[in-house]
């Protein structure tokens with residue numbers, strides 16, 4: 001009889017504790033957990049900004065050589081020995097290592113990203129490939145944290161479309177550029193619907209010009225020659 005009463009008591013305690021835990025997790029689920037907000041639209045063009053890329057395998061896919069011709073891209077952009085280049089939104093360093101070899105020991109590459117995991121991959125690659133001219137810089141969503149007036153060329157490959165605060169980032173990049181420094185955006189061509197990529201991951205020249213020129217840059221040139229991407233070059237506008 002006594003054993004039965006004790007077992008009943010334990011069952012009751014179990015049910016009470018389970019109910020309390022259930023209520024607590026319901027409360028946490030509905031009140032405490034915050035989800036990352038959806039990407040915003042650009043205030044000038046209304047362009048839907050993309051989510052931030054986290055898939056390192058995608059960035060290192062074998063087909064990328066053929067789709068993006070990275071060596072040719074850097075040649076078309078005109079990367080030279082001795083230049084100081086910022087690889088903004090460097091990801092796994094797909095372009096960083098190529099840039100580092102091109103600018104050579106008299107040049108320098110700042111590899112910037114906001115994801116620490118990406119920057120660790122670049123640090124490891126630079127170590128393995130003995131590239132002592134690569135400097136890692138962790139930025140934020142609004143600030144590259146690059147040094148002021150130090151950069152000859154700020155390169156964003158497949159990055160601009162996913163900046164959640166493009167106006168702040170452009171102002172930050174502008175501060176880091178030397179007076180005649182260049183900003184180069186490489187972006188999948190929105191004007192060509194036959195290029196297989198999601199709509200938010202491509203840019204038209206018109207939208208890029210509207211958004212970038214408004215932040216203190218002058219359009220310099222559009223460089224043809226890549227299979228799928230635009231190369232759009234701007235200069236830092238000075239004195240105004």
Ligand SMILES: C[S@@+](CC[C@H](N)C(=O)[O-])C[C@H]1O[C@@H](n2cnc3c(N)ncnc32)[C@H](O)[C@@H]1O
Nearest residue numbers: 053089090091094113114115140141157158159
């Ligand atoms: C599609 S990946 C391209 C990576 C690299 N440029 C390449 O060509 O492989 C875009 C990268 O931009 C980075 N990114 C997005 N917003 C950023 C910001 N505000 N500042 C720095 N990096 C950013 C992401 O973390 C991601 O690594």
